[in-house]
Amino acid sequence: MTWIVFALFFWITMWILNVRLANAGRNRIINLIVPALFGISLLVLWEGFVRGLNISPILLPTPSAIAIRFSTSIPILWVDFVQTFVKGALSGYVIGCSAAFLTAIAVDKSSFLKRGLLPVGNFVAALPIIGMAPILVMWFGFDWHSKSAVVVVMVFFPMLINTVAGLSAKDTIQNDLMQTYGASYWQSLFKLSLPAAMPFIFNGLKICTTLALIGAIVSEFFGSPTRGMGFRISTEVGRLSLDMVWAEITVAALAGSTFYGMMALIEKGITFWHPSQRS
Amino acid sequence: MNKLRFFWHKVGPVVTVLLVIIAIWYVATVWLNSAWAYDKAKRADTTISFSQMVSDTMIQDKPLLPAPHQVIKEIYKTTVLKKVTSKRSLIWHGWITLSATLLGFAFGTTFGILLAIGIVYSRAMDMSVMPWVITSQTIPILAVAPMIIVVLNAVGISGLLPKAIISMYLSFFPVVVGMVKGLRSPDQMQIDQMRTWSASKNSSFWKLRLPSSMPYLFASLKIGIAASLVGAIVGELPTGAVAGLGARLLAGSYYGQTIQIWSALICAAILAASLVAIIGTIEKYTLRRMGIQL
Numbered sequence: 001m002t003w004i005v006f007a008l009f010f011w012i013t014m015w016i017l018n019v020r021l022a023n024a025g026r027n028r029i030i031n032l033i034v035p036a037l038f039g040i041s042l043l044v045l046w047e048g049f050v051r052g053l054n055i056s057p058i059l060l061p062t063p064s065a066i067a068i069r070f071s072t073s074i075p076i077l078w079v080d081f082v083q084t085f086v087k088g089a090l091s092g093y094v095i096g097c098s099a100a101f102l103t104a105i106a107v108d109k110s111s112f113l114k115r116g117l118l119p120v121g122n123f124v125a126a127l128p129i130i131g132m133a134p135i136l137v138m139w140f141g142f143d144w145h146s147k148s149a150v151v152v153v154m155v156f157f158p159m160l161i162n163t164v165a166g167l168s169a170k171d172t173i174q175n176d177l178m179q180t181y182g183a184s185y186w187q188s189l190f191k192l193s194l195p196a197a198m199p200f201i202f203n204g205l206k207i208c209t210t211l212a213l214i215g216a217i218v219s220e221f222f223g224s225p226t227r228g229m230g231f232r233i234s235t236e237v238g239r240l241s242l243d244m245v246w247a248e249i250t251v252a253a254l255a256g257s258t259f260y261g262m263m264a265l266i267e268k269g270i271t272f273w274h275p276s277q278r279s
Numbered sequence: 280m281n282k283l284r285f286f287w288h289k290v291g292p293v294v295t296v297l298l299v300i301i302a303i304w305y306v307a308t309v310w311l312n313s314a315w316a317y318d319k320a321k322r323a324d325t326t327i328s329f330s331q332m333v334s335d336t337m338i339q340d341k342p343l344l345p346a347p348h349q350v351i352k353e354i355y356k357t358t359v360l361k362k363v364t365s366k367r368s369l370i371w372h373g374w375i376t377l378s379a380t381l382l383g384f385a386f387g388t389t390f391g392i393l394l395a396i397g398i399v400y401s402r403a404m405d406m407s408v409m410p411w412v413i414t415s416q417t418i419p420i421l422a423v424a425p426m427i428i429v430v431l432n433a434v435g436i437s438g439l440l441p442k443a444i445i446s447m448y449l450s451f452f453p454v455v456v457g458m459v460k461g462l463r464s465p466d467q468m469q470i471d472q473m474r475t476w477s478a479s480k481n482s483s484f485w486k487l488r489l490p491s492s493m494p495y496l497f498a499s500l501k502i503g504i505a506a507s508l509v510g511a512i513v514g515e516l517p518t519g520a521v522a523g524l525g526a527r528l529l530a531g532s533y534y535g536q537t538i539q540i541w542s543a544l545i546c547a548a549i550l551a552a553s554l555v556a557i558i559g560t561i562e563k564y565t566l567r568r569m570g571i572q573l
Binding site: 035038114131237240245 | 409429528
């Protein structure tokens with residue numbers, strides 16, 4: 001009982017502190033502190049309730065137990081990370097996104113293809129493509145090649161749609177200016193269309209980071225070698241050692257957030273001119 | 280005449296692209312299945328001509344890639360010819376997935392709208408919750424799905440609810456982001472106008488903020504429902520292939536029934552497309568009644 005009371009008390013204190021801080025003003029440090037405090041108070045709430053209500057670790061392990069498990073099984077987690085993220089997700093992401101990018105540039109030249117492919121692409125992007133996973137695992141085998149293939153299929157259409165939309169983002173007047181300069185197709189592509197498309201392209205790249213990780217992990221449920229994050233999650237769930245599963249989820253969350261954050265940083269560097277980046 | 284040309288301008292390219300895709304599919308069928316056809320002929324000590332090989336690739340039982348007409352035949356067989364209550368009926372499996380999807384979508388939308396209202400009205404909530412909402416989506420929730428299902432099963436909750444929870448997690452995010460944007464979309468002049476009328480917070484919410492958020496809401500609902508269908512399908516995988524479209528996928532992959540996998544996939548695609556289309560229709564109707572031009 002004391003655990004619950006303590007956790008609730010801690011949470012309320014943090015919340016009051018957060019309200020004070022948020023109303024005090026806005027600067028860089030407060031913008032970081034407020035969400036951090038909120039996250040910490042959620043963890044304390046979790047720990048307190050699990051301990052206070054005596055919830056079995058088979059159902060929900062405490063954050064501290066997960067942290068201990070995480071620090072003691074780093075070698076296994078690393079092997080899984082390399083297998084799933086570096087080999088499966090990353091390679092598929094690079095192949096899929098660059099294929100979609102090149103396709104989009106080719107499609108952009110023809111308005112007929114654009115009118116035909118865009119509705120179809122929009123439709124396919126809304127489909128549960130993850131369902132292709134069992135088929136691709138059957139075609140490419142159990143190792144990372146099949147995971148990579150699933151990721152390629154998953155990221156292709158969102159990336160294609162975003163790039164095609166981006167390539168038509170330039171204004172007619174800018175296009176006319178390029179024409180008055182007598183710019184060739186390639187010159188106006190590299191100096192006008194591509195820079196103008198960058199915000200859209202990065203939007204696609206950011207969406208695809210999460211999709212890539214999901215694709216790589218879920219396709220391991222359909223068959224994998226004896227390593228990999230998806231493999232570990234499904235087998236450890238079967239053995240009911242949930243602290244390991246949560247440690248694996250932590251790795252996935254960290255990898256996903258870092259991947260996304262890196263893309264956002266690169267975006268900030270390249271599209272510094274865009275209104276959404278200036279505050 | 281003009282209408283007809285407009286029709287072809289829009290539909291023509293789409294139909295062409297679809298025809299090309301189907302053509303590529305047929306070519307791929309022949310290409311992928313030819314190895315098995317030749318292999319079979321070799322074991323029977325016969326040689327087959329090219330046309331025999333092509334016709335064989337279209338009728339295999341467990342082809343690497345089934346031909347489109349095989350998939351359509353299978354869908355016809357498992358929807359029209361089977362009774363709806365039969366466990367072999369795709370309609371039955373589709374309904375199970377659909378009910379989880381809709382339940383999760385309803386939860387997710389409600390939760391998302393409430394969260395968005397909180398974020399718009401409370402600065403502290405905006406600053407502390409919003410970053411975590413965004414982080415929550417970089418976590419591959421689908422990877423967590425098996426654990427949620429197994430754990431909830433252990434507590435005694437099984438069936439629809441665990442799948443709906445996964446759907447909810449996937450569908451609340453677009454709704455939060457869209458609604459926060461939508462509820463903040465009235466410009467300063469409109470808010471000032473409400474103030475000159477001395478409107479209460481309550482009535483300026485119902486009469487200004489909520490109506491002006493509608494276009495944003497519908498845009499995110501369309502993304503949300505597609506996401507919650509994916510959630511429901513993946514949620515069906517770890518329960519051991521009992522029922523639902525996801526179970527059909529898993530069972531198909533265990534037994535190498537490629538035709539079954541593809542028919543479940545196409546079914547899921549049709550389901551997703553019709554759900555999005557239904558929301559699109561409601562959107563059109565609502566926005567027209569509200570006097571918003573599309």
